[in-house]
Amino acid sequence: MKTNQLIKLALLPLGLMTSQHVYSHELGGNNSIGDTEIIKRLDLNIDCNEDPTALSQAVEKAYLAKSVQFTVSGVCNGPISIVQSHFEIQNDEGRTGSIRVRHNQEYTQKSAVLVEASDFVLKNINIDVPNHMSAVELKANSLVKFDHVTTNAKSAEDAAFLQFSVTDNSTAYFKNMSGNSIGVYGSSYVEFNKHTDQMRLEIYDTSAGQSTDSNHFKSVQVAGNGYFLADNKSNISQLMIWSKGAAEINNRSRAGEIMMGGQSHFAAYKESTVAGPYSLWGNVVFELEHSKAYNWKAVDKPLSIIIGNNANVNGKLYPGWSWTGQAK
Secondary structure, eight states: OOTTOOOOOBOOOTTTEEOSSOBOOOOOTTOOGGGSOOEEEEEEEEETTTOTTHHHHHTTSOOSEEEEEEEEESEEEOOEEEOSSSEEEEEOTTOOOEEEOOTTSOOSSSEEEEEESOEEEEEEEEEEOOTTOEEEEEESSOEEEEEEEEEOOOOSSOTTOOSEEEOSSOEEEEESEESOEEEEOSSOEEEEOSSEESEEEEEOTTOEEEEOSSOEEEEEEEOSSOEEEEOSSOEEEEEEEOTTOEEEEOSSOEEEEEEEOSSOEEEEESSOEEOOOEEEOSSOEEEEESOEEOSOOOBOOTTSEEEEESEEETTEEEOTTOBOOBOO
């Protein structure tokens, strides 16, 4: 170690944080963090029963570790801001930990957890927020993995309110989630891996999303060059596609009600099923490829492309490309 380098060893009080390792660094001269030893993983226990601000203090520190896992107990005060990569926040074994934003104060931050330009994992934890505050917002090329995150986030005044926002070229992965609302904007991407149920999803502004397992969506809305793929037995109760948006269901997946307009595109592939009803406005593309559609009523839309290959419509098989869906 060079003599002009100062390593600052800082620890929160042992009642608040316990670890075998030290954290935080301060370098002088021309030295860089590469001059110090970086450990692979750092595990820290955060006790918010002793100090509700322990978690918000901990995530502000710089750690000499490639990844840092915070195991939380007690109710931790929010909001918190994540601006460093490779942090993970998880609950303790008794699941006593949570993040809470007090309901009787005002905050400049609009979400309980704000992630900016960071890789982050949030696991097995509840987020309690006041009316009209979202649970988590991703910005600036962030990547976040959500695993069994619950929240009471809602807005009494705004029916379009969303609990999670993925923005600004960010990426999010969800599993073991239920009843959540998610918005995806600004060339961002979301993926639903497994055990997600009753989700409400909105994809806009050249963003994309995918469901890779038998997940259920209460509603999916795609617009503004957005795209969504429901794959591998995924289920969408209500699908809305607008303004050059596109959505596809594949490999025995299912869609219920479909609403389309504004040069939008829908396709069903590989033994998938569409139940209807259908509301089509403007010029659209509607395609069935070795798939089924029920409750279809022929339409008079000569400028739209409505076609099927070996499509089964209302119980009748149309071999080859013989189904057009148009009124004769």
